Amino acid sequence: MEVLLVSLLNGLVYGMLLFMLASGLTLIFSMMGVLNFAHGSIYMLGAYFAYESTRWIGFWSALLIAPLLCGAIGAAIEIWGLRRVHHNGHIAELLFTFGLVFIIGRSVQMAWGMLPMPYRVPASLDFPLFTLYGLQFPAYRGFMLLISAGMLGGIWLLLKRTRVGMIIQAALTHPGMTAALGHNVPLVFTIVFAGGCFLAGLAGVIGGNYQSTEPGIADAMGPIVFVVVVFGGLGSLAGCFIASIIMGMVVTFSVVIDASIADLLRPIGIVPRSDDLLGEILTVPVARIGALLPLLMMVLILFFRPRGLLGTRDT
Amino acid sequence: MTRRSAIIWLTLLAVAIVLPWLFYDFAHHRPAGFVISMLSQMGMMIILALSYNMLLGQAGLFSLCHATFFGFGGYSTIHFLNAAGAGELPVPTELMPLLAGLSGLGLAIVFGAMATKQRATAFAMITLGIGELVATAALMFHHFFGGEGGVSTDRMIDQSLFGLSYASGIQVYYLIVGWTFVAALLMWLQTMTPLGRMANACRDNFERAQFMGYDPRIVRFLQFCLAGFFAGIGGGLYAITYEIVTFDAVAAPLSANALLMAYIGGNMVFVGPVLGAVLITLLQSGVSLMSNSWLIYVGVLFIAMVTFAPAGITGIIMAHGPVWRAGRLSRLILPYLRLVVPGIATVAGFVGMVELLSFLTIGAAAGKHLVLFGSPIDANTAAPWAIAIVLLVVGTVWLRFEARYFARVWESVAGSVEARA
Numbered sequence: 002m003e004v005l006l007v008s009l010l011n012g013l014v015y016g017m018l019l020f021m022l023a024s025g026l027t028l029i030f031s032m033m034g035v036l037n038f039a040h041g042s043i044y045m046l047g048a049y050f051a052y053e054s055t056r057w058i059g060f061w062s063a064l065l066i067a068p069l070l071c072g073a074i075g076a077a078i079e080i081w082g083l084r085r086v087h088h089n090g091h092i093a094e095l096l097f098t099f100g101l102v103f104i105i106g107r108s109v110q111m112a113w114g115m116l117p118m119p120y121r122v123p124a125s126l127d128f129p130l131f132t133l134y135g136l137q138f139p140a141y142r143g144f145m146l147l148i149s150a151g152m153l154g155g156i157w158l159l160l161k162r163t164r165v166g167m168i169i170q171a172a173l174t175h176p177g178m179t180a181a182l183g184h185n186v187p188l189v190f191t192i193v194f195a196g197g198c199f200l201a202g203l204a205g206v207i208g209g210n211y212q213s214t215e216p217g218i219a220d221a222m223g224p225i226v227f228v229v230v231v232f233g234g235l236g237s238l239a240g241c242f243i244a245s246i247i248m249g250m251v252v253t254f255s256v257v258i259d260a261s262i263a264d265l266l267r268p269i270g271i272v273p274r275s276d277d278l279l280g281e282i283l284t285v286p287v288a289r290i291g292a293l294l295p296l297l298m299m300v301l302i303l304f305f306r307p308r309g310l311l312g313t314r315d316t
Numbered sequence: 317m318t319r320r321s322a323i324i325w326l327t328l329l330a331v332a333i334v335l336p337w338l339f340y341d342f343a344h345h346r347p348a349g350f351v352i353s354m355l356s357q358m359g360m361m362i363i364l365a366l367s368y369n370m371l372l373g374q375a376g377l378f379s380l381c382h383a384t385f386f387g388f389g390g391y392s393t394i395h396f397l398n399a400a401g402a403g404e405l406p407v408p409t410e411l412m413p414l415l416a417g418l419s420g421l422g423l424a425i426v427f428g429a430m431a432t433k434q435r436a437t438a439f440a441m442i443t444l445g446i447g448e449l450v451a452t453a454a455l456m457f458h459h460f461f462g463g464e465g466g467v468s469t470d471r472m473i474d475q476s477l478f479g480l481s482y483a484s485g486i487q488v489y490y491l492i493v494g495w496t497f498v499a500a501l502l503m504w505l506q507t508m509t510p511l512g513r514m515a516n517a518c519r520d521n522f523e524r525a526q527f528m529g530y531d532p533r534i535v536r537f538l539q540f541c542l543a544g545f546f547a548g549i550g551g552g553l554y555a556i557t558y559e560i561v562t563f564d565a566v567a568a569p570l571s572a573n574a575l576l577m578a579y580i581g582g583n584m585v586f587v588g589p590v591l592g593a594v595l596i597t598l599l600q601s602g603v604s605l606m607s608n609s610w611l612i613y614v615g616v617l618f619i620a621m622v623t624f625a626p627a628g629i630t631g632i633i634m635a636h637g638p639v640w641r642a643g644r645l646s647r648l649i650l651p652y653l654r655l656v657v658p659g660i661a662t663v664a665g666f667v668g669m670v671e672l673l674s675f676l677t678i679g680a681a682a683g684k685h686l687v688l689f690g691s692p693i694d695a696n697t698a699a700p701w702a703i704a705i706v707l708l709v710v711g712t713v714w715l716r717f718e719a720r721y722f723a724r725v726w727e728s729v730a731g732s733v734e735a736r737a
Contacts, residue, residue: 036437082623089626091436092378096579096622099572103615111609111670114677220568224448231441281459290456296449303442304430 003134008253010133014142016249017149018211021204022222023229023241024156025197031236032173032193034091035083038098041223042105043198047071047205048214049113052120060123064148068202075198079191102219110216117215145207152200153242160238169193173236225252228299234312244310248295255291325501332359332493336486352485356557358597359492360550363499364570365577365589367546370503372575373583374512375539376519378440381427381447382574385544387566388423388450389416389551391461394561397469408475409482413495413552420548421541428540432533435522439536451567466562469555482556492553499549504586506542515539576614580621582628591629609674616666642733651722658714665708672700 026040037043050067051060058066078101086093121127122141129137160166172179172189180186212218225248233244263284287294302309336347336355364386371377393416399405400412407415431442454461461467471482480487506512517525518532525532555561564570573596581592596614603610625632639645672693693700 030437034437036441082619085623086626089622092376093622093626095378095437095440096575097619099575100615100619100622103572103611104619107609107612107615111612111674111677224444227441227444231438231445235438281457285456293449293452293456296445296452299445300430300442300449303433303445307433307438 003136004257006133007136007138008257009250010138010142012250012253013246014145014211014249015253016246017146017153018204018208019226019229019249020242020245021149021152021200021208022226023233023245024152024238025200026226027230027233027235027238027241028169028193029197030230032169032176033083033094033190035094035098035194036227037194037197038095038223039078039101039105040197040201040226041219041221042102042109043071043075043201044205044208044222045109045216045219046074046105047202048120048209048218049109049118049205050202051206051209052118052214055120055123060125064203064206067206068199071202071205072195072199076191076195078198079194083194084187102223106216106219109219113216115216117213120210120214122210141211145211148203148207152203156238165192225295228295231299232295232302232309234309237309237311240309240311248298251294251298252291255287255294258287261286325497329493329497332497333490336489346484347486349485352489353557354597354601356485356489356492356553357601358594359489359496360553360557361573361577361593361597362496362590363546363550363553364574365581365593366500366503366586367543367550368574369578369583369586369589370506370515370539370543370546372578373588374507374519375515375536377432377435377536377540378437378575379431379443379540379543380440380568380571380575381431381443381450382543382547383566383568383570384427384447384450385420385424385547386551386554386570386574387454387561389413389420389548390555390561390565391454391467391551392416392419392548393552393555394467394469395460397471397473397555400473400475401470406475408477409471409473409480409556410477410491410494412556413549416552416555417545417549420551421545423548424541424544428537428544432536432540435532435536447566447568447571451563454563454566461563464563466560468560471556471559488557491556495549495553499546500590503546507586511535511538576618580618580628582630582632582634584627585630585634588628588630595629609670612670613667638733639729642736644729644733647725647729651718651725654718655715655722658711658718661707661711662715663711665704665706665711668700668704669708672704 022040022044026037029040030036047067050070051063054063054066078098082097082101083094086097122139126141126144128140130140130143131138158166160170168179168184168189169192172184172186176186179189208222209218212221229244229248230241232248233240233242261284262282266283332355336352339348339351340346341348364382368379368382371379371382393412396405396407396412396415397409400407400409427446431439431446434442455464457463471488474481476482482488482491514525514530514535517528518530518535522532525535551561551565554565577592577596578589579592581590581595582588599614600610603613621628627634636645636648639648
């Protein structure tokens, strides 16, 4: 019971962090048709920027400075990069962001080195929020939940209740018609791209000291965010949200489950040997293959429901 | 096949056969070892890049799991070789790559059935997922993949069609030459089959192809399977050469490498990926020894290609064809010469900045000494930084200026060539 509740909370925290990344990616992707491969790299930049500004100014201003820097970088990428290659089609845009992964990854290593940075939770948030069955729940995780829930509400209000949100939604489905009505669609694209990068940067700020700040985090977060986007379905923020929470739960829960497929088979009298490949697959405990599960789920959902959970369209 | 292309193919084969003997190591009375290993690597990479281009160039599919089939072919070959060594599999070494190709094909059928339901961006995402899936599985399951240590074998299984032992590198090299030649030839012929042509049609306008009664999904699927087959052959050669296959052979960096080779070489011409594979392998074994910032140069080169020359190096060369035939190439000499100095300045400034920066954070910690352009440099003084920044800024501004001039001349030359044609 205690394991269940603690994992549930941790899964929620991780899922919300995933959602901060995936929401930006989904918005960019649904709207511009551009899958930003560098999204994980922007997340990493956010963490490093936050570390630097925490060192010089303080954590609370880093909460604003780092995402703004990431947003500015996103806008620059869109204006000077993606627009130039746009006329060569979506594949060229994909390739462009793919190249950015190398450049950002190496630049970060050049600027900060290969070792993890001592980016820590601020002292004002470094206390146990409450104690659950003897296990302490850090206040910082509560703070992460607060930030991500605030972002969720903010995005929802922006998209549903403001004029800019209406135009973004319109440009999402009918870019040609929106442009014909006199709206500056390229500007909307830039705003969305910068906004997505802003969110990734924000996720970096609060995720950098939750996980760690090192050059490997871009490669660690990148694929799982793609999994979330595919699993949730394209063009659907709600699907993205559900998928983020599910993935957060799956990843957190798989760590604590020590059972294997063989344990399920044992009651029906099948006991696999563990000295061949099939036996190994059947007897490996879930905890050991935790990293595999999200990918497996993605492949499965693509097989049975290519649109994803709540996807509105095929690509 | 026309006579002209037959001559080109045979010439290339002859070059590949003779090449190692041009680097003869007189001390040991055999061709130099590092040349053989580099050429062997090139052969595998040529197969990888060409098979990747069956997707990217021919079918317009941006795949991110190509190394999966390459690596799977490699892993399978290790197990086939082990079985053959134990006397359980009566297959000669020369045919092992074929078995590897079939393993790649089998896996490609499974994953292709899922991935090719989609195209364009969704396809890229699914293949990314598949690539990650297999790479993660390779670290977790020990019976087939051997975990982090990989699986190893002994290639001298004493079963050969030609009575060869494959004890020396040169014998393995000729095996690679043979298979690279056969695989490349088959892939080239495939571009002229109805399937190859339909792949092009589905790339250019899949709705129209569908309208004509072809199912683009089937075309994508078949193309994907064939690409997996040839990648598997490459992986088989990899296993035979190195006698060990680890996680690196299925992991994402190799898939990215396949993409870089095909794209930088040029994905619209058949020889493009070959050129890309040769170039990247050369750069990799040259530059990566000298600089640990190798990836940033590749990244910048790649982005520059995507932005300014989407048809790759072969595309740039091909664009000069009509100008050359019209006898106007001489008009381009001066603009090209004017690009040289600012171009060198920009590149030198950029390399200087990158090396200085990365030395401060990575190199100095490793206790190395910085040597730039042949002279030792102290990164803690201001002079090298100032020189690098000035070179970079002045070079970039000047290069932009000259590039505009070049574009004007190019437009007028190309325009007059077109007007005559």
